[in-house]
Amino acid sequence: MAKNPLKQLAGETAIYGFSSILARVLNFLFVPIYTRMLTQVQYGVVTEFMAYIAILQVVLVLGLETGCFRFANKEGEDPRKVYSGALLTVFGLNLAFLACMVAFSGPISAALGYEGYKRLILYVAGILFCDSITAILFAKLRQEHKAVKFAILKTVKILTETGANLVLFFVYPARPDFTYPVFAIFISCVLCLALFIPDMVRLKLVWDSGVVRRMLVYSIPLMVAALPGVANDFLDRVLFRFFDTSSAQWQASLGVYQAAVKLAVIMNLFIQMFRYAAEPFFFQRARDKNSKELYAVVMEYFTAFCGLVFLGVIGYIDIISLLLGRDFRVGIGVVPIMLLSYMLLGMLFNVSMWYKLSGKTNMAIWITLAGLAVTAVVNIVFMPRYSYWASAFGHLASYLTMFVISAALGAKYYPIPYSWKRIGAIFVLMGVAYAGILLVSTPAFIPGLALRLAVNTLWILLYGALAWLLLRHRPIPVG
Numbered sequence: 001m002a003k004n005p006l007k008q009l010a011g012e013t014a015i016y017g018f019s020s021i022l023a024r025v026l027n028f029l030f031v032p033i034y035t036r037m038l039t040q041v042q043y044g045v046v047t048e049f050m051a052y053i054a055i056l057q058v059v060l061v062l063g064l065e066t067g068c069f070r071f072a073n074k075e076g077e078d079p080r081k082v083y084s085g086a087l088l089t090v091f092g093l094n095l096a097f098l099a100c101m102v103a104f105s106g107p108i109s110a111a112l113g114y115e116g117y118k119r120l121i122l123y124v125a126g127i128l129f130c131d132s133i134t135a136i137l138f139a140k141l142r143q144e145h146k147a148v149k150f151a152i153l154k155t156v157k158i159l160t161e162t163g164a165n166l167v168l169f170f171v172y173p174a175r176p177d178f179t180y181p182v183f184a185i186f187i188s189c190v191l192c193l194a195l196f197i198p199d200m201v202r203l204k205l206v207w208d209s210g211v212v213r214r215m216l217v218y219s220i221p222l223m224v225a226a227l228p229g230v231a232n233d234f235l236d237r238v239l240f241r242f243f244d245t246s247s248a249q250w251q252a253s254l255g256v257y258q259a260a261v262k263l264a265v266i267m268n269l270f271i272q273m274f275r276y277a278a279e280p281f282f283f284q285r286a287r288d289k290n291s292k293e294l295y296a297v298v299m300e301y302f303t304a305f306c307g308l309v310f311l312g313v314i315g316y317i318d319i320i321s322l323l324l325g326r327d328f329r330v331g332i333g334v335v336p337i338m339l340l341s342y343m344l345l346g347m348l349f350n351v352s353m354w355y356k357l358s359g360k361t362n363m364a365i366w367i368t369l370a371g372l373a374v375t376a377v378v379n380i381v382f383m384p385r386y387s388y389w390a391s392a393f394g395h396l397a398s399y400l401t402m403f404v405i406s407a408a409l410g411a412k413y414y415p416i417p418y419s420w421k422r423i424g425a426i427f428v429l430m431g432v433a434y435a436g437i438l439l440v441s442t443p444a445f446i447p448g449l450a451l452r453l454a455v456n457t458l459w460i461l462l463y464g465a466l467a468w469l470l471l472r473h474r475p476i477p478v479g
Contacts, residue, residue, distance in 0.1 A: 015147035023158045024269040028323070030165060031262045034181070035325035037169060042178040043328075044240070044251030045114070047258040049182055051237035053124055058223060058230045060094050060132040065139040066356065067219030069283050072143050077211065079143075084205040085212035087136045094132045101125035120179050123186040130189035137196045142280050150276075153195055161188035218361065225364030228372035232398055235372065236379050236391035243383040257388035259324050260331035263317070264338040267309050271346035274302065282353050292416045297476055299350045299416075303423050304467040306343040307430040311463055313339055315437050315456035318449060334392035336434075341392070344399040351407045354414035363409060371402035422474075426467055433463040 034043055064086040072079040101108070105121040114120060141150040164184035169176055237254060244250040278298070285291045313320065314336055321332050355363045375398040382390035410416060440446050440455045 015151055018151045018155070021269060021273070022155055024265050024272075026158060026162050028262060028265050030162075030181075031259060032323050032325065033165075033169060035259050035323075035328040037176045038178060038255075040252035040255040040327060041249050042176075042251075043255035043258065044249075044253070045178045046181050047237055047254050048241070048251070049120065049124060051234035053127055054234050055227070055231055056124075056128055057131060057135075058226045060097060060128055061090060061135050061223070062093070062216065063219035063221070063223030063226060064090060064215060065135055066222050066279065067215040068136065068139050069143055069280055070218060070356075071211070071215055073283055078208075080203065081206055081208040081211045082215065083136065083140050084203060085208055085215060086139075087133065087200070087203070088205060088207055089212055089216070090132050090136055094129045098125050098129045117179065120182060123179070123182045126186045127182070127189050130193040134189075134192050134196055137199055140199075142276060145280075147277075153192060156195065157188045157192040160191050161185055164188065218359070221361040221365060222356075225361065225368050228365075228368040232368065232372045232375045233395075235375050236383075236394055239376075239379045239383060240391075243380055244387055245384045247387055253387050256328050256331040257334065257391055259328040260334045260388075261338050263320055263323070263332070263335045264313065264342055266313055267306065267339050267342040267346075270306065270309055271342060271349070274346065275349055278349070282357065286357050294476070295350070295353065295416050296418045297474055299347070299418055300422055300426070300471055300474065302350060303343075303347060303426050304471060306346055307426055307467065308460070308464055310336075310339045310343060310430060311433050311437065311460045314434060315460050316453065318441070318453070331388060334388060337392040337396055341395040341399050344396070344403050348399060348403045348406060351403065351410055351416075351418070354406075354410035354416065358414045360413060363413075367402050367406050367409070370405055371398040374398040374401045422470065425470055429463050429466050429470075433459045 034046070038046070068082055068086050071077045071082045101121060102125060105118040105125075108121050109115060109118040138150060138153070141147075141153075161184045164187045165181065168180040168184060237258070240250045240254040240257075244253050247253040282295065285294060288294070317332070317335060321329055324332075352364065352367070355361055375394045378394035378397055379390050382393070407418075436459045437456050440452055440459075446452045446455060
């Protein structure tokens with residue numbers, strides 16, 4: 001009997017998810033520390049540098065993670081040459097970048113307004129160097145279905161970062177510094193790269209310029225497309241510096257916004273788990289005769305589960321919000337907006353697989369540029385008046401725009417039989433449950449917190465039951 005492909009995907013998602021869950025949970029647990037031991041301004045500075053790291057990581061990996069998946073699965077290609085070429089290319093680029101950052105760390109820190117903190121620039125450079133190299137090595141583990149080893153290495157990295165944070169915040173000085181979280185990440189990245197040295201030795205690196213050239217032709221458009229994509233995710237953090245003019249200190253608004261966004265981390269967590277397992281899964285199933293029907297089913301289950309996550313966070317927001325320091329709770333209203341935004345982002349990942357599977361990666365550039373344009377316009381126009389509310393709605397508008405465009409183009413160039421009626425029904429169920437939660441969450445309607453939480457739980461269970469009834473008879477294509 002053929003193995004249920006959804007069970008395989010779910011199993012690998014769970015294993016990859018362990019390290020992702022641990023990372024997000026520990027990061028989540030540090031939010032009370034950051035929002036109590038750092039000021040709003042200090043936390044805003046940390047957030048700003050995290051945005052720079054996220055954007056630069058995309059450039060410095062050149063899209064070769066996905067390129068490795070495609071070419072290592074392609075007939076006639078040698079996986080060893082594929083990963084060797086990707087690794088050597090990324091190493092050379094990042095070594096040059098690291099040298100430039102070291103040479104100009106002083107002027108860069110002064111230009112950003114953090115003169116005297118050039119060590120922060122050096123930490124960022126080290127993080128990018130180590131993470132870009134290990135990104136290719138982690139991709140190799142995913143390709144080889146070594147999910148357990150992947151999870152172990154990620155876990156060691158996460159625990160190292162956690163330990164460094166604990167030492168810095170509770171042992172080292174009496175007065176915490178905004179460089180501590182960045183330095184903790186730097187230490188963990190260096191250790192992770194060191195742990196991969198045996199893998200690099202076993203790989204016995206070889207250089208094949210033809211393989212590298214073919215991979216770059218495929219991968220660089222993905223990088224160019226991903227760049228506005230990740231810039232879209234983090235552009236608002238950068239724009240606070242220039243457009244949050246209604247606030248006394250833009251770093252404080254950014255800190256409040258980032259703390260609120262952290263409460264939506266559970267949705268983002270599931271999406272990250274899913275992506276780790278789903279990308280190689282989609283490529284490896286591409287030759288199956290029922291692959292498109294399978295992708296459609298995956299989309300429906302994914303959407304339904306995201307709805308459950310959305311309602312779970314909203315239903316218990318009164319408890320979850322206590323994780324934030326008192327000064328940071330003013331931004332709690334953006335949490336539902338960010339949850340829905342992340343849900344659309346996950347759905348966008350599903351409907352965007354068409355251009356990766358069909359090789360039309362150039363189309364991704366225009367889709368993500370459209371989303372970036374929406375983000376920029378919403379933030380530039382509305383941030384001076386509405387501050388971080390503009391950022392939250394900018395994400396929602398941008399992801400929705402990209403989702404609609406990608407779905408429309410996918411229907412033309414690589415049609416997948418998504419059941420939009422069934423997906424729409426899931427959203428209707430989610431909307432009804434959300435309205436019910438909002439109604440009973442009003443203290444004047446139900447004054448007791450315990451009773452409100454109990455009623456919210458019933459709404460969540462009702463949604464879960466109805467969504468299951470909607471999907472349970474959906475046939476799952478095999479083979």
